[in-house]
Amino acid sequence: MVQIAQQAAFSLLQKHYYANLTTFRKSGEMVQTPVWFAERDGRIYIMTPMGSGKAKRVRNNGKVLIGPADISGRPLGATIEAQARLLSDAEEMQIAYHALEEKYGLFKAVIDFIGTVRGIERAYIEVTAAE
Numbered sequence: 001m002v003q004i005a006q007q008a009a010f011s012l013l014q015k016h017y018y019a020n021l022t023t024f025r026k027s028g029e030m031v032q033t034p035v036w037f038a039e040r041d042g043r044i045y046i047m048t049p050m051g052s053g054k055a056k057r058v059r060n061n062g063k064v065l066i067g068p069a070d071i072s073g074r075p076l077g078a079t080i081e082a083q084a085r086l087l088s089d090a091e092e093m094q095i096a097y098h099a100l101e102e103k104y105g106l107f108k109a110v111i112d113f114i115g116t117v118r119g120i121e122r123a124y125i126e127v128t129a130a131e
Contacts, residue, residue, distance in 0.1 A: 009129030010039055012077050013068050017104075020073055021046060021127075022065035023057035023084075030065075031057065034073035036108075037066075037127075038099035044082075044127035045096035047108075049115070055123045058084045066127055081130040086123055096124035 013019055022032045033054055035046045044066065048055050058064070067079030087093050101108050115122065 009080060009082075010042070010044055010066075012080065013037065013039065013044070013066070016068040016076065018069045018071055018073075019044070019066050020069040020075060020079065021054060021084075021125075022079070023054050024061050024063060025057060026060060032073060034069050034071060036100065036104055038096075038103040040095060040099040042128075045099045046125040046127065047096070047100055048123050048125060050121040050123040052123070055086060055125070058125055059086055063130075064127060082127045083130055084125050084127045087126055092126065093124050096126065 017036070018034050019037045020032050021035045021037075022030050024030055031053065035048070035054075037044050037046050039045075062084050064082050064084045065079045066082050068076040070076060087096060104111075
């Protein structure tokens with residue numbers, strides 16, 4: 001039942017390739033970032049460099065807002081409150097990796113290759129609907 005509620009909460013993201021993920025600084029200031037995302041079993045997965053600002057902000061405060069956007073971050077619909085966390089379990093990270101790979105295919109493979117060449121360690125963020 002919870003899974004169905006999660007999927008319904010994120011239905012506003014269906015058919016979109018980008019979402020605005022809004023995270024919060026310690027000061028409470030909002031930071032909005034357009035991101036690639038993939039949904040799997042009622043959860044949203046996002047890939048980011050481990051040292052990115054959004055990873056640090058999610059680590060400090062899991063409260064986020066998420067809504068559909070275009071590549072430049074222009075909102076394309078409503079935004080909902082959600083809860084985010086950095087994944088640390090290898091099995092969970094594999095789920096996130098495969099969900100994003102399935103959605104973005106060759107584009108993700110290119111980004112992964114560039115990241116590997118540059119030595120960028122990846123973090124995966126899981127977003128669930130706020131309760």
